Amino acid sequence: SPELTQPPSVSVSPGQTAKITCSGDALTNQFSFWHQQKPGQAPVLVIFKDTERPSGIPERFSGSSSGTTVTLTISGVQAEDEADYYCQSADTSGPYVLFGGGTKLTV
Amino acid sequence: HVQLVESGGGVVQPGGSLRLSCAASGFSFSTYGMHWVRQAPGKGLEWVAVISYDANNKYYAESVEGRFTISRDNSKNTLFLQMNSLRPEDTAVYYCAKRIAVDLWGIDYWGQGILVSVSS
Numbered sequence: 001s002p003e004l005t006q007p008p009s010v011s012v013s014p015g016q017t018a019k020i021t022c023s024g025d026a027l028t029n030q031f032s033f034w035h036q037q038k039p040g041q042a043p044v045l046v047i048f049k050d051t052e053r054p055s056g057i058p059e060r061f062s063g064s065s066s067g068t069t070v071t072l073t074i075s076g077v078q079a080e081d082e083a084d085y086y087c088q089s090a091d092t093s094g095p096y097v098l099f100g101g102g103t104k105l106t107v
Numbered sequence: 108h109v110q111l112v113e114s115g116g117g118v119v120q121p122g123g124s125l126r127l128s129c130a131a132s133g134f135s136f137s138t139y140g141m142h143w144v145r146q147a148p149g150k151g152l153e154w155v156a157v158i159s160y161d162a163n164n165k166y167y168a169e170s171v172e173g174r175f176t177i178s179r180d181n182s183k184n185t186l187f188l189q190m191n192s193l194r195p196e197d198t199a200v201y202y203c204a205k206r207i208a209v210d211l212w213g214i215d216y217w218g219q220g221i222l223v224s225v226s227s
Contacts, residue, residue, distance in 0.1 A: 033213040035214070042202060045207075086151065088213060089212075090211075090212035096154070096157060096166045097157060098154070099153065
């Protein structure tokens with residue numbers, strides 16, 4: 001069945017750049033969305049339609065897409081960015097909405 | 108601002124039923140599709156179901172197909188998830204979430220979540 005693959009963990013020092021990848025065939029014809037989830041909290045959308053940033057999300061968050069891989073980039077990582085990050089996309093042949101397994105970002 | 112507030116969770120025995128509700132405010136509820144997404148303890152996000160703005164289209168994850176039913180009442184700005192034949196593996200925090208646009212499957216807002224525990 002269709003799936004999205006993320007690295008389980010990424011670790012960076014404060015001020016560095018973190019890159020989190022998400023791979024899957026569905027990404028060739030469906031947009032990606034990235035959600036940040038801090039412990040004990042609901043997820044929050046940080047990137048939509050591959051590259052767009054919702055209002056209120058810091059400019060250090062950006063997204064890119066190439067073929068079957070999308071990437072969430074956090075430039076100048078801050079301690080408050082430590083969280084789990086999930087990519088989301090779709091497969092219109094079912095199961096319709098896909099989530100990656102999540103990446104734990106450690107700062 | 109957008110608010111989604113889930114209710115109806117709790118502890119239920121295997122084979123039992125539960126109905127979750129999600130009260131929506133801060134946006135035109137009747138013009139957006141809505142999702143249910145769950146998260147088992149210590150695990151990742153798992154999509155459960157989606158319903159179109161007019162309730163004419165509903166889709167389910169294989170793991171809940173035939174046991175769960177998504178519905179909505181646009182006159183009351185409320186989303187529902189009827190869960191029957193519950194199993195221990197259905198134990199999770201359940202989130203209602205707003206679909207970002209009619210032609211996109213993405214989510215732009217999440218509720219705070221409600222815990223469902225299936226245990227004898």
